[in-house]
Amino acid sequence: MTDELGQRLRAAWASGSADALVDVGCDLADEGRQEEAEECFRRAIALGEDWVWFNVGNTVRELGRPEEAVEAYRRALAAGETDAWLNLGAVLEDLGDLDGAVDAYTRAGEEARDPEGFLRLAELRREQGRPEAAEAAADRAAAAGHLPAVGLLASWRWQRTGDVALEPLLRQGAAVCGAARADLAQLLLRTGRRPQARAELERGAKLGQRECWLPLGNLFAGDDLLAGGERDDPASGDVDLAAAEDAYRAGIAAGDTHCHHNLGVLLLQRGEAAGAEEEFRAGAVAGDALAERALRRLRGPEAG
Missing domain, CATH: 1.25.40.10 (Tetratricopeptide repeat domain)
Incomplete structure (x- = not known):
């Protein structure tokens, strides 16, 4: 931990400011100091900022405590932090709760307006052997302008059809999608x-x-x-x-x-x-x- 970061940490604790605690907690997490980051985030929650359960979820997930991460993300969602749907889906998928992951990814796309949710849903459906459902989900992400989804969807369709008319979409997606x-x-x-x-x-x-x-x-x-x-x-x-x-x-x-x-x-x-x-x-x-x-x-x- 740098001297500057240590000084900021001490100042944040002394100030009792939830914003300051969250800011320094995020920087601690970026530095790999997850335990200290978790303390900051939990202190911010104690000060009334329930949405910070989202940050707690990210931190305990990094610390190898996925079940706690699920609970933290659910608390963040209850506080209105819809960005937690995507991360909740990822943890549930890792834990083998695929039905829960499907629901979370769908809600990430629909409620949080995050096309990455539809893309994750597409990839999961593909792994489950449901190519039509996978393409439908990827199409929703691509329709939102999500370039990785454009590339992946074009790649899947090329592999299925060999249609040379897909060249423009493959070119568009190639910038961010190696498969495309x-x-x-x-x-x-x-x-x-x-x-x-x-x-x-x-x-x-x-x-x-x-x-x-x-x-x-x-x-x-x-x-x-x-x-x-x-x-x-x-x-x-x-x-x-x-x-x-x-x-x-x-x-x-x-x-x-x-x-x-x-x-x-x-x-x-x-x-x-x-x-x-x-x-x-x-x-x-x-x-x-x-x-x-x-x-x-x-x-x-x-x-x-």
Whole structure:
């Protein structure tokens, strides 16, 4: 804690001002001093500011006390703090109360006018295997001008239909949605615009959109290497296996575990069976069925 922050904390306690306590509590939370922040927020509540239960909810959630966070968010809502719906939904989802999360996300969108609520609802419905409900929720967020929802909705519709008329929406969403940019690149490849596809993927990779690394690696690897196992329909063209390997490794570092499979294929074609097995195993452990099948093929029938 900086000397300035410590001085402000002491002054806030001495003043008895709820506003001052909330302000310094928020700064303490930003500094990772959650216990002190919680004390400030609870003191502000004792001074009559019940809406500050919202801040208490955020703090105890950070401290690993989700059940208390649920209670705090409910108290904030009772005090009229509708912004708590979104955070309540997230905690309920983490706790496995999916019906409660659906209700909270819906109310975040409808009562708090927060399109992020509809987007979270869309993602949850998608995970539940309800794609139509997911698209309907994402459409509500997109209609409110929520750019991440525009990108995600365009991506889902592209994956479902392959409709090239989705290009403008994919372009609009690509700024904030890596999936939309990756799908835009796939559309460009399918319509014969390989240089533009590569430029989009490279731009996305530089922006930290991890979804771009796998198709970028595939584009460098070419059709022949990944025949029968590719994930993104790479187009024919110049092959640069060193660049493909770099892209796959960057994707792995960024958290895209599907890159293990394609890196393994590349290593296997180069004669590096041990390295390929290691990559297939890593992908299989992460739940990638394609990597698991490749690992079984590599080990042969005796592996069972």
